[in-house]
Amino acid sequence: MTDNIRVLAIDDSPLMRRLLSEIFKGALHFELVGAAQDAAAARGLIRETRPDVITLDNKMPDMDGLTFLAEIVESHYIPVVMVSYFTQEGAEEALSALEIGAVDFVGKPIGSTDEGWGPFRQILLERVRAAAGAQRVRSSSAPRTPHPSPQLMHDSETIIAIGSSTGGTEALMEIFRVLPAGLPGIVVVQHMPENLTDFFAQNLNRVSPMEIKEARDGDEVCPGRALIARGNNHMAIRGDGNKYRIETHQGPKVWNCRPAVDVLFDSVASVAREKAIGVILTGMGEDGAIGLTHMNKNGARTIVQNKESCVVFGMPKKAIELGAAEFILPLQDIP
Structure with a gap:
């Protein structure tokens, strides 16, 4: 990985792609290598640019984000941060994304005021930065290895x-x-x-x-x-x-x-x-x-x-x- 974190943004909204582009282009140590509106465009950009991190919306016109997330995780492994409107109804999708292999997620703010978008920018950059250094870890079925461990105390005050x-x-x-x-x-x-x-x-x-x-x-x-x-x-x-x-x-x-x-x-x-x-x-x-x-x-x-x-x-x-x-x-x- 170069000194800059190379990011590919995938979102079907032209406004959101523009906002994400402005965030990453204006941030120190980040480089936006592309912005795609759907899975078909994203596949080409992934091959061409080999990004360090992908931001992915869970709604796309040609394929749902979770299906494409599974494809990214299995075919490339590039760390993915989901960026979407995680409403109460979307809670299941958000947690499913983590189960599939997304490193983290960031909820898009509701509305157009700076009150929501300022914190969104900070959180997004923090989580993309963390994702760039993330390890690929799968659930382990390996047996326990011998380690000294604390003895749990079983009373009402523990x-x-x-x-x-x-x-x-x-x-x-x-x-x-x-x-x-x-x-x-x-x-x-x-x-x-x-x-x-x-x-x-x-x-x-x-x-x-x-x-x-x-x-x-x-x-x-x-x-x-x-x-x-x-x-x-x-x-x-x-x-x-x-x-x-x-x-x-x-x-x-x-x-x-x-x-x-x-x-x-x-x-x-x-x-x-x-x-x-x-x-x-x-x-x-x-x-x-x-x-x-x-x-x-x-x-x-x-x-x-x-x-x-x-x-x-x-x-x-x-x-x-x-x-x-x-x-x-x-x-x-x-x-």
């Missing part, structure tokens, strides 16, 4: 806190498929828009022996249940006798994220202290690393996903650099 971002939806799916129903309560922050987290929790619930739901203020964290932070809401825990309950709020973004892993981990470090286990999975940026450090200092056991099994080794890398990782494990060995 809590497991997990944070993830890019690549995290599939990592969480792999973990929750095999976790037994009787584990201590689990709280999860996965960076995801507000209109997708409930659908994602439902998907996890269908494949897991545990009860999994989108978190609501006041929910009890109890054995056999996992609570997923709602998009656009920070999630923390508070003590309630010998139990924990969820607190949600829309405070300022942390690391440009809401929900933020650090908000959750800091509350777990303060409230649960040594009766906690913290886990950081694949993801771009640094969110969660400081919070995991606080958990570790307060006696919690801490686990970080290793580089080889991460889609993006950002959050785990920072946690390791800060000395927060007691155990560094491949994804298949974390459950």
Whole structure:
């Protein structure tokens, strides 16, 4: 890959192609190598330009975006960031794109005001930059390898806190498929828009022996249940006798994220202290690393996903650099 990240934009809207072109042409260290309106045009440009990253709309005139995504993943492997209107009705398509192999997605803002398009530009560039360095990781059927691992404590005061971002939806799916129903309560922050987290929790619930739901203020964290932070809401825990309950709020973004892993981990470090286990999975940026450090200092056991099994080794890398990782494990060995 050259110093510039070479991007191919695929969108059937002439206006959107123009906006994407302006964003990438005006950004330092990005180069727009082409813009295509459909799959037929895109195939030629992929062969001619060999881009580092593709942005792809999920609606095209000649082929739906998910079908073309599968073709890109299988025929080329070029990292793909889906860029589309991910409404509540489109939640299933967004999560299907991640299952097929998209690295991440960015929702187009509704409306034409700068209020939505300014943050869209920043998020798009961040996620395309992360995608350029993403690894191709497939679900592993390999047997577990011997690693020292923390002994889970099974009482009502134990809590497991997990944070993830890019690549995290599939990592969480792999973990929750095999976790037994009787584990201590689990709280999860996965960076995801507000209109997708409930659908994602439902998907996890269908494949897991545990009860999994989108978190609501006041929910009890109890054995056999996992609570997923709602998009656009920070999630923390508070003590309630010998139990924990969820607190949600829309405070300022942390690391440009809401929900933020650090908000959750800091509350777990303060409230649960040594009766906690913290886990950081694949993801771009640094969110969660400081919070995991606080958990570790307060006696919690801490686990970080290793580089080889991460889609993006950002959050785990920072946690390791800060000395927060007691155990560094491949994804298949974390459950």
